[in-house]
Amino acid sequence: MKLLEVKNLKVFFPIKDKLFGKPTKFVKAVNNVSFEVEKGEIFSIVGESGSGKSTIALALMGIHERNGGSIIFNGAEVNQEDFKTLRRKIQIVFQDPDSSLDPRKRIKEIIAEGLRVHRVGDKAFIDEKVRDIVEKVGLTVDTLRKYPHELSGGQKQRVGIARALVLEPELIILDEPTASLDVSIQAQILNLLVDLQEALGLTYILITHDLKLVEHISDRTLVMYLGKVMEMGETKQIMNKPLHPYTKALIDSVPVPNPEKRNENEEILTGEIPSPLNPPEGCPFKTRCKYRMELCSKEPKSIKLENRVVFCHLYESKNLEV
Amino acid sequence: MPLLEVKNLTVEFHIPEGVLKALDGISFMLNEGEVLGIVGESGSGKSTTALSIMNLLPAPSGRIKEGEIFFKGEPLLEKIDELRGKDISMVFQNPLNSLNPSLKIGQQLMEVLQEHMDMSEEKAWNESIEALRMMGIPDPETMMNRYPFEFSGGMRQRAMIAMAMLCRPKLLIADEPTTALDVTIQAQILRIFKRLKKATQTSIIFISHDLSVIAQIADRVLIMYAGKILEISSVRDLFKRPLHPYTQGLLKSIPSFSKEKGKKLYSIPGNVPNLLNPPSGCVFHPRCPYTKEICNLETPPNFKVGNSTVSCWLFKGADVVETT
Numbered sequence: 001m002k003l004l005e006v007k008n009l010k011v012f013f014p015i016k017d018k019l020f021g022k023p024t025k026f027v028k029a030v031n032n033v034s035f036e037v038e039k040g041e042i043f044s045i046v047g048e049s050g051s052g053k054s055t056i057a058l059a060l061m062g063i064h065e066r067n068g069g070s071i072i073f074n075g076a077e078v079n080q081e082d083f084k085t086l087r088r089k090i091q092i093v094f095q096d097p098d099s100s101l102d103p104r105k106r107i108k109e110i111i112a113e114g115l116r117v118h119r120v121g122d123k124a125f126i127d128e129k130v131r132d133i134v135e136k137v138g139l140t141v142d143t144l145r146k147y148p149h150e151l152s153g154g155q156k157q158r159v160g161i162a163r164a165l166v167l168e169p170e171l172i173i174l175d176e177p178t179a180s181l182d183v184s185i186q187a188q189i190l191n192l193l194v195d196l197q198e199a200l201g202l203t204y205i206l207i208t209h210d211l212k213l214v215e216h217i218s219d220r221t222l223v224m225y226l227g228k229v230m231e232m233g234e235t236k237q238i239m240n241k242p243l244h245p246y247t248k249a250l251i252d253s254v255p256v257p258n259p260e261k262r263n264e265n266e267e268i269l270t271g272e273i274p275s276p277l278n279p280p281e282g283c284p285f286k287t288r289c290k291y292r293m294e295l296c297s298k299e300p301k302s303i304k305l306e307n308r309v310v311f312c313h314l315y316e317s318k319n320l321e322v
Numbered sequence: 323m324p325l326l327e328v329k330n331l332t333v334e335f336h337i338p339e340g341v342l343k344a345l346d347g348i349s350f351m352l353n354e355g356e357v358l359g360i361v362g363e364s365g366s367g368k369s370t371t372a373l374s375i376m377n378l379l380p381a382p383s384g385r386i387k388e389g390e391i392f393f394k395g396e397p398l399l400e401k402i403d404e405l406r407g408k409d410i411s412m413v414f415q416n417p418l419n420s421l422n423p424s425l426k427i428g429q430q431l432m433e434v435l436q437e438h439m440d441m442s443e444e445k446a447w448n449e450s451i452e453a454l455r456m457m458g459i460p461d462p463e464t465m466m467n468r469y470p471f472e473f474s475g476g477m478r479q480r481a482m483i484a485m486a487m488l489c490r491p492k493l494l495i496a497d498e499p500t501t502a503l504d505v506t507i508q509a510q511i512l513r514i515f516k517r518l519k520k521a522t523q524t525s526i527i528f529i530s531h532d533l534s535v536i537a538q539i540a541d542r543v544l545i546m547y548a549g550k551i552l553e554i555s556s557v558r559d560l561f562k563r564p565l566h567p568y569t570q571g572l573l574k575s576i577p578s579f580s581k582e583k584g585k586k587l588y589s590i591p592g593n594v595p596n597l598l599n600p601p602s603g604c605v606f607h608p609r610c611p612y613t614k615e616i617c618n619l620e621t622p623p624n625f626k627v628g629n630s631t632v633s634c635w636l637f638k639g640a641d642v643v644e645t646t
C-alpha cells in the first residue's frame with residue numbers, strides 16, 4: 001500500500017540581488033521530483049552534497065514551501081496548511097543531534113514537547129509515555145533529568161529518535177542519522193532503527209551518502225543529482241546493475257574494503273559538480289558523462305525500464321547498452 | 323633504518339576539567355616509501371599523533387609528557403622547525419583553516435618554494451603550475467590567480483596536497499584528506515594519493531576513520547583506540563585475520579561484511595571511554611566480548627604475532643615487543 005506519493009515536487013530558493021533585494025536567480029534545489037513510498041519499507045534517497053535530499057525532507061515536513069507539485073499522504077492531498085496536523089504522522093531525525101536538541105532543556109522536556117504542542121493527554125499520560133519511549137530507544141530513565149551536553153553523541157541521537165517516535169508517526173525521515181557518530185556507535189543506532197521499524201510497523205525515508213549502508217538496509221532507492229532524479233528502483237537491482245551513468249559512477253566511487261581489490265587505473269568520474277545556481281541545461285549530469293550526446297541538452301524523459309525509472313537519453317532508443 | 327620512529331610517546335592536554343591523556347605511550351615506525359594508515363574513532367588520538375610529529379600541539383594545553391621521535395635516526399623535535407614544510411609536510415584535517423583566505427593560490431604555492439628552496443620567481447611560478455597540474459587541476463595557469471574561496475572543496479584539497487608536495491618531502495602526513503568530500507571527489511583524491519605513492523619515494527602517514535579508504539591506500543595499518551595503539555599489521559593481514567577484538571569488531575560492522583541476520587549490523591556494545599577517566603587495564607576491556615579478569619587489572623604489552631603486533635591478553639604467551 002502506498003503511504004506517500006510525491007508528484008513533480010519543486011522547491012526553489014530565491015537568491016537575492018545584493019543591491020535591490022529582489023530575487024534575480026533561483027537555486028532549483030528540487031526540480032520535478034516524483035516518487036512513492038510503500039507502507040513498511042525503507043526508502044533511500046542518495047546523492048552527493050547539494051543534490052536536494054534535505055530539501056525534499058523539509059518540504060515533506062512542510063518546513064519549506066513547495067513551488068510546485070503535490071504530496072499525497074495516506075491517499076489524501078496535503079496542502080501547506082495541512083502540515084500542522086500532519087506533523088504527528090511525519091517525523092524527522094536530523095544528522096547532527098547537537099544542533100537539533102535545545103541545550104537549555106532537559107531531555108524529558110525535549111521528548112515531551114511534541115506531545116504538549118499537540119495536546120496529547122494530561123501530565124500523567126505524558127510522563128508515562130516519555131518514560132516508555134526512552135526505554136524503547138535503549139536509554140535509562142535517569143537520562144530524562146539530564147541536559148544534552150551530559151550525553152554522548154550516540155545517546156543524543158537516541159534522544160532524537162525518541163522525540164520523533166513519541167508522537168507515534170507513520171513515516172520517519174532519517175536525514176543522515178548516523179553521519180556524525182563514531183563508527184562503532186553507528187551500527188548500534190542503525191540496529192535500533194531496524195528493531196523499532198519491525199516492532200512498530202514504521203516506514204522510513206533514509207537520506208544518506210553511505211551507499212554501503214543503503215545496499216544493506218534499504219528496499220528501494222532514489223538517486224538524485226543537482227535537484228533531479230537520475231534513477232529509482234529496487235536497491236538490489238540498482239546496486240547490481242545501475243542503468244544511469246551517474247548511478248554507476250557513484251557506485252564505482254565507493255572505496256572497496258578489500259586491499260586485494262585496488263586499481264590505480266579504474267575509470268573514475270572526472271570533473272566537479274556544477275554550481276546549482278547555473279546548472280547545465282537538459283540532463284544535469286551531461287558535463288561529467290562519458291556517454292554525452294547532442295540530445296543531452298534536452299530534458300530527458302522518465303523512462304520505465306527493467307522495473308525501474310531512469311532519466312537518461314541513452315535509453316530512449318534502447319539500442320545502446322551501458 | 324626507518325625514516326621515522328616514535329617511541330613511547332605520551333601526550334597530555336591540560337584542560338579545566340583535569341589532565342587528559344590523549345596519547346598513552348605509543349610506539350611505531352615508518353619505512354621509506356611506505357604508506358602507513360592510522361585508523362581510529364573520533365578522539366582516539368590520530369590528529370594528536372600527527373601534530374606531535376610536526377611539533378604543532380596547541381600551546382599551552384598540549385604537552386609531550388614523555389617519549390621520543392626520531393627522523394632518519396636523529397631526534398626530530400630539535401630540528402623540526404627547519405624540516406617542517408620542506409622534508410616533512412602535512413595536509414590538515416580542515417583545508418579551509420590551512421590556506422590563507424586573502425592570498426591567491428599561486429602566491430601561496432610560490433612562497434613555499436621561495437622560502438624553502440631558494441627559487442627564483444620564474445622557476446617557482448613554473449613549478450607551482452606543474453604541481454597543480456599533477457593534482458589534476460584543470461587550467462592551472464588561470465587557477466594560480468584565484469583565491470581559495472573561489473575553489474570548491476575538492477579543488478582546495480588538491481591545492482593543499484600540491485602545496486604539501488612542492489618541496490618533494492620525505493614524509494607527508496595527510497589527516498583525513500578525503501573525509502569532508504563527496505564520494506566521487508574522494509575517489510579522485512584517493513587516486514592522486516595512489517599515483518603519488520607510485521611516482522615518488524615519499525613516505526605517507528594517511529589518517530582516516532574509514533577502513534575502506536585505508537584498504538585502498540595503506541601498506542601497513544595502526545589501529546588506535548583511546549590514546550593507545552591496539553594493533554599494527556600489514557593491510558593484507560589486517561583484513562585477512564584481524565587480531566585485536568576491537569579490529570575484528572570494526573571490520574564486522576562494515577555493512578558489506580555483516581553476517582547478522584537481515585538488516586541488522588554487527589555492533590560493538592558500549593561507548594568510547596572518557597579520556598579524563600580511562601578504564602583500568604586494557605582500554606577496550608569494558609566493551610570486549612573476550613574480557614577476562616586480567617584485562618581490567620593490567621595493561622597488556624605489545625605481543626608479536628606473525629608480522630603484526632597486538633596489545634591484547636588473548637595473545638599471552640607470544641613474544642613481547644620491547645620498546646626502549
Ligand SMILES: Nc1ncnc2c1ncn2[C@@H]1O[C@H](COP(=O)(O)OP(=O)(O)OP(=O)(O)O)[C@@H](O)[C@H]1O
Binds near residue numbers: 029
Ligand atoms: N535555505 C536555503 N536557501 C538557499 N539555498 C538553499 C537553502 N537550502 C538549501 N539550499 C541549496 O539547495 C541545494 C540543495 O541543498 P540540500 O541541503 O537539499 O542538499 P543535500 O542533498 O541535503 O546535501 P548534503 O548531502 O550536503 O546534506 C543546494 O545547492 C543548497 O545550497
Ligand SMILES: Nc1ncnc2c1ncn2[C@@H]1O[C@H](COP(=O)(O)OP(=O)(O)OP(=O)(O)O)[C@@H](O)[C@H]1O
Binds near residue numbers: 337342362366367531
Ligand atoms: N586542543 C585540545 N584541547 C583539549 N583536548 C584536546 C585538544 N585536542 C584534542 N584533544 C583531546 O585529545 C583526544 C584526542 O584527540 P584527537 O584530535 O587526536 O583525535 P582524533 O583521533 O584525531 O579524532 P577525530 O577523528 O575526531 O579527528 C580527544 O579526547 C580530544 O578531545
Ligand SMILES: [Mg+2]
Binds near residue numbers: 053054055
Ligand atoms: Mg542534507
Ligand SMILES: [Mg+2]
Binds near residue numbers: 369
Ligand atoms: Mg583528527
